[in-house]
Amino acid sequence: MIKVKLLDYTPEPERVVAMAARLCYSAAGAEELAERLSEEKVREMVRKMVKIGHGSTLEHASFTFGIEGVSRVLTHQLVRHRIASYDQQSQRYVAAHGFQYITPPTIAERPEAKAKYEALMETIRGVYDELTEMGVPKEDARYVLANATETKILVTMNARSLMHFFNLRCCNRAQWEIREMAYKMLAEVKKVAPTLFFNAGASCVNTGHCPEGEMTCGKFAEMIKLREKD
Amino acid sequence: MIKVKLLDYTPEPERVVAMAARLCYSAAGAEELAERLSEEKVREMVRKMVKIGHGSTLEHASFTFGIEGVSRVLTHQLVRHRIASYDQQSQRYVAAHGFQYITPPTIAERPEAKAKYEALMETIRGVYDELTEMGVPKEDARYVLANATETKILVTMNARSLMHFFNLRCCNRAQWEIREMAYKMLAEVKKVAPTLFFNAGASCVNTGHCPEGEMTCGKFAEMIKLREKD
Amino acid sequence: MIKVKLLDYTPEPERVVAMAARLCYSAAGAEELAERLSEEKVREMVRKMVKIGHGSTLEHASFTFGIEGVSRVLTHQLVRHRIASYDQQSQRYVAAHGFQYITPPTIAERPEAKAKYEALMETIRGVYDELTEMGVPKEDARYVLANATETKILVTMNARSLMHFFNLRCCNRAQWEIREMAYKMLAEVKKVAPTLFFNAGASCVNTGHCPEGEMTCGKFAEMIKLREKD
Amino acid sequence: MIKVKLLDYTPEPERVVAMAARLCYSAAGAEELAERLSEEKVREMVRKMVKIGHGSTLEHASFTFGIEGVSRVLTHQLVRHRIASYDQQSQRYVAAHGFQYITPPTIAERPEAKAKYEALMETIRGVYDELTEMGVPKEDARYVLANATETKILVTMNARSLMHFFNLRCCNRAQWEIREMAYKMLAEVKKVAPTLFFNAGASCVNTGHCPEGEMTCGKFAEMIKLREKD
Incomplete structure (x- = not known):
């Protein structure tokens, strides 16, 4: 959260x-x-x-x-x-044993995906701990940490x-x-x-203008239509 | 002041x-x-x-x-x-009639220089007023204003x-x-x-280091000497 | 120019x-x-x-x-x-004797205004020269220089x-x-x-959007009208 | 490399x-x-x-x-x-199947650590592929990718x-x-x-000044000693 x-x-x-x-x-x-x-x-x-x-x-x-x-x-x-x-919490100086992680909704809503995701995070935690125990410094052990951390x-x-x-x-x-x-x-x-x-x-709400061009989500076009109806 | x-x-x-x-x-x-x-x-x-x-x-x-x-x-x-x-007071939008001005100490301490300086500022005030009266917009009349304004x-x-x-x-x-x-x-x-x-x-006080090189004021060299005396 | x-x-x-x-x-x-x-x-x-x-x-x-x-x-x-x-030409280090100056069109097109403007610039040149001759350093003499310089x-x-x-x-x-x-x-x-x-x-040309609100020049509104005519 | x-x-x-x-x-x-x-x-x-x-x-x-x-x-x-x-290669838009990764020297030089590290990267590759096959978008599948990627x-x-x-x-x-x-x-x-x-x-080489204070690596102190010997 x-x-x-x-x-x-x-x-x-x-x-x-x-x-x-x-x-x-x-x-x-x-x-x-x-x-x-x-x-x-x-x-x-x-x-x-x-x-x-x-x-x-x-x-x-x-x-x-x-x-x-x-x-x-x-x-x-x-x-x-x-x-x-x-200023961000440092992975060089703060140990990440048992780190928390974020799960994207598209993964959370697919039970099989979620299971694999969670198992992987558990595996990463284990490898992180093992590496630091072997004497690998925190700043290097963190190379195994996931984007999700x-x-x-x-x-x-x-x-x-x-x-x-x-x-x-x-x-x-x-x-x-x-x-x-x-x-x-x-x-x-x-x-x-x-x-x-x-x-x-x-932008569309704030400036009345969508700068996304052909990559627009379509919301702005709808806003324009609604306005024209009035 | x-x-x-x-x-x-x-x-x-x-x-x-x-x-x-x-x-x-x-x-x-x-x-x-x-x-x-x-x-x-x-x-x-x-x-x-x-x-x-x-x-x-x-x-x-x-x-x-x-x-x-x-x-x-x-x-x-x-x-x-x-x-x-x-954000700065605008000379485009705020009229400068009778503007105040800054006098550098090297001018203030020379009576003859000071007199000429003050007379010039008075002249500029006059021209500024005349220009605006002739219809020149403030944003252009200000071209006569001195750096000292x-x-x-x-x-x-x-x-x-x-x-x-x-x-x-x-x-x-x-x-x-x-x-x-x-x-x-x-x-x-x-x-x-x-x-x-x-x-x-x-810099010399804050970092213990003078970056001015050959253009130094000499204060830092003196600080070093004083330190060595202790 | x-x-x-x-x-x-x-x-x-x-x-x-x-x-x-x-x-x-x-x-x-x-x-x-x-x-x-x-x-x-x-x-x-x-x-x-x-x-x-x-x-x-x-x-x-x-x-x-x-x-x-x-x-x-x-x-x-x-x-x-x-x-x-x-990087700008320094008025602290470069002498401004006989400086050039810019004349706004609203002044140039009014003969009386132009005459007063030019006379003032001449006066400022004189005072600048006098101050530096009296020993006022360039960095202080420049307080008399006009915005127009x-x-x-x-x-x-x-x-x-x-x-x-x-x-x-x-x-x-x-x-x-x-x-x-x-x-x-x-x-x-x-x-x-x-x-x-x-x-x-x-902005109006580049983004199809005028951010000036009530302070608009009106050009954008005209552009919109022209577009609607097509 | x-x-x-x-x-x-x-x-x-x-x-x-x-x-x-x-x-x-x-x-x-x-x-x-x-x-x-x-x-x-x-x-x-x-x-x-x-x-x-x-x-x-x-x-x-x-x-x-x-x-x-x-x-x-x-x-x-x-x-x-x-x-x-x-501008960085986007993990939202560019697929990371079979991604390459960086191995820190402190891991590369410990054979046991290296083996675990490489096995983990292989596992991550597998999970990334599985997630995308299940329909998880690239921008979310990338949450499993390691910092090392x-x-x-x-x-x-x-x-x-x-x-x-x-x-x-x-x-x-x-x-x-x-x-x-x-x-x-x-x-x-x-x-x-x-x-x-x-x-x-x-800094020590460039400015002749080490700003790291008590966290210094000691190189600067050595430089000073060497200079004093001359």
Whole structure:
């Protein structure tokens, strides 16, 4: 089970976005900016920044997630997002005896596949233990560990980078595991910054535009049809 | 007068760094990490991360500064630091009638130079006003504005990027204006994260190493001599 | 007059993009990839990468521009693009006696405005010379220089970053000077990588989508109308 | 066997660095810069840029490597370097039947360990085949693949980012596999840009400074002793 915990974030993330917006367009100094904005004004300005895509203002708000119960498949995809900060549980320094693992639904739902999968994971655990007992260092014994092996990772992204992450990873074309994690992250940030993330999600939802071309899932075409019916 | 105000920052910035460190090297999950670290343990781990240069852990803590009373000379240098987020008062949208300006000390201390400088700024103010009255848009009238013109900027950097910024800009080879600002930023973050920034500053102070080669200011050589005397 | 010269670029920029694409989706090794692709196949693959927005493949091709005849207004906007590399003529180290300057068209076309503008530039030149003669260092004398002052800059961007740059800066909402430069850069890269940049330009042209919301120039709405007429 | 092939790079990488350096410090325009520099002058300027650490000038030269014969352990470490561009052979789209794999020396040199390791890889191959035959999609079957599984990746880095990469990954504290790859990359770039990379390598070699603190390998302390003997 993927666990996503919002460990830390910029206090009042929407206020800092509003302050940044106001700084650009007014003569007010930083101190004035901090004091005078009402809750309602903050929401109005944040909504405007999101709508016109004034991305720089969104970068001042950062969010740190503690993530567990995910595979190394997922983290190898995740860390390709470069405008972000990561710290991951090390397989060089942390022993993996009796490691946990992720089972894809397409395997879990096929009993025969599931049995073979679980037996293999048990075999890998055994070989890992044997290798380390023979004196192979952890950093090398881990070469036997499967992509499925559970890992933990700390991720920090600012709101702009998160929105782009959601564009790609909430998309139906993303793999199920990272998509599930992306939706959990989105749910977390919506709790603390509902206006900032009011329309965040896959590109089609967020920008009204599907960039997948011929590889589209078809959802966007359906959205267009529904709109035309109205 | 340069005004630097720490407007916002990751709450408990040192705790998040310690959590990231612990995640890398232990089997503990994110939730456990958050709960169990004492103040003293946090400080011990942060100090270690800084000393061994485990930079990724420092990135989870972010700091947002409101900066005023600085010139466009300074901001043109500042925004060259790319691992950071900026929003700056716009000369396209905000009118600059009667703009304020920065006077370099080497000009302020020469009465004749100062007089000419101030007269020129007055002239520029006049031409700016005349141009806008003739119908020239603000975005074009600003072509007459001097580098000295006062500007305001919001800057967010994470702790790792900040340390690199201090390495370069607290250095005696940096220009006086950005160096003054850098020291004010350093003073601000030291108040809220004293362990994280305990040895932050110019490269020679921070890393015990001067990268300026033949362009060195000489301070580092003196530090070495002093050390050898002990 | 803005001068944009493509000084250097990845040889065969489209081939490297095609190779990257092929690596992702086939079992072929790097060596095979390099050898077997025909010109036509390269073009076909590049066109596909651009259409489906597989941005990572576009990053392997880089372009270096030498740019002259632009103002510090422009470069202050330019260097805000952070996924790029810059080196700019230094006002700290290079003397600005008799500097050149840029005149915005809205000023050039108003004779009275133009006269005042040119007289002011002459005055600034005089004050700059006087200050340096009094012993004010170049790095401080430059505080009097106008935003209009001509500068030179070297810029390197990869194709993905360039496309984003064109999205924003070929847009009618960008300022005239940087837009003119962006179009010149686009013309240069089209010469050496016509398929890669076949639909590059403002967002509306490139992505079929205008992100400017209520601040739109109206061009996109017109494009939609024209399309509906067909 | 790790294969590193330099597939593409900025033509005359040292010349572009020298041009960038000259642009910063002289009044020459981009065109003049390109024409007038002799080979010897280029080398002299590049050497100076490297020595004084004027990193921005190094960024204009980019290098693209085709890499094969490496494990997913290595690529998961590699892609953590964020100032770089990657395209990797996809386990979602490319079938892994009969995949190749990397064997760590500490396993290869222990016959019993080696036998168990190879048997396990055979078992994994079998399970992967069975799962895909049962209808499990490739993107999910790959959850059984080991970290050891061979992969291919295309990497582009500019010279500055490469130098930092060598600082960390040529270091004795890096894992053997990525260190071996780093040295091969270094050998490749030295062939085409010997002055640019004349002192590139681990931090101790490159900067005369070991940042590893208490986790040092001891090599730097030995270097210091040797230097003192002279």
